[in-house]
Amino acid sequence: MNEISLIDTHTHYNSVVMENLEDQIKIANNNLDVSKIINIGLDNRTSEEAVQISLNNPKFYSAIGVHPLYNGEISKLEEIYFKYDNTKIVAVGETGLDTSQDISHQIEKLLESIALANKLKLPLIIHANTTKGSNINANKLCLEIIKKYPSKYGFVFHCFQPDLEILHEIIKIGGYISVGGNITKPNAKKSLEVVKTIPIDNFLIETDYLFLTNTPNETGKATFERICELRNTKKLAMMKILNENAQRLFPKL
Ligand SMILES: [Zn+2]
Structure with a gap:
């Protein structure tokens, strides 16, 4: 059998x-069928748990991080990294900016996370969310920070909030774009443009599972099929490309 199965990033x-x-x-x-799964920490406790889960389950890998809307110490993440067998810890994240809360403290944590990722030689997983009515553009600000304080081992904007201008900027500096269940929504016009525009080598897929609304329309399968359809690419070929991209950004996969 030369069947392959998808990596959920x-x-x-x-x-x-x-x-x-x-x-x-x-x-x-x-x-x-999913072959590998990157399980992401939101704070110190869930980061440690993600590492433990990965050590007990062959399919699972982990990322250690403090989500912009959660509390946690970046220094503790480093302790976790060295406390365990870290061969399956593939990234630092998620980190980033979310305008639903004050961002000054988030910026500090983002900068510390970039420094940690560089120290551990790991890529960075970025969450950038701009809420309605906010006068701060989270994508834009994250990008400015990353340009000023580069994440040397690569980065991904996960669950990318559609913005073609930002997308081009991200690609220019070698970043990856990850898309999830929201591209399956009937009103996802802007996200569909993003799917059509991302250079094929910078494209990642994710479920963001537990956070996705639990409808059959927004599953990994539906997302994957939508990507194949929009890119007019056969499933096996697309799966291969997406998996190769994931393994390029996360070499420990
Ligand atoms: Zn997440």
Whole structure:
């Protein structure tokens, strides 16, 4: 058999769902086969848990980070990295900016996260979310920070909020763009433009599982099929490309 299966580059599986792990993976992907999963920490506790999960489950890899809307110490992440076998810790993140709360403290944590990623020689997973009515553009500000304080081992804007101008800027400096279930929504016009525009080598796929609304339309399978359709590419070929991209950005996969 030379069947291949997809790598899901951004998820939040945790201890609550671990008992029915295989079922949860099936639900998240509507039975599409997934070979590898990057499970992402939101704070110190969930980062440590993500590492533990990865050490006990062959499919699982982990990223250690403090999400912009969560509390946690970046220095503790470094302790976690060296406390465990870190061969399956593939990235620092998620980190970034989210305008639903005050961002001054978030910027500090983002800068510390970039420094940690560079020290550990890991890529960075960025969450940039601009809420309605905010006068700060999270994508733009994250990009400015990354330009000034480069993440030397690469970075991805996860669950990218559609903005073609920013997209081109990200690509220019070698960044990756990850898309998830929102491209399956009927009103996702701008996101569809993004899917059509991302250079094929900078393209990643994710479920953001647990955070995705649990409808069958927004699963990994639906997202993957939508990408194939919009890029007019056969499934096997597209899967190969997406997996290669994931392994290029996250060499430990
Ligand atoms: Zn996430």
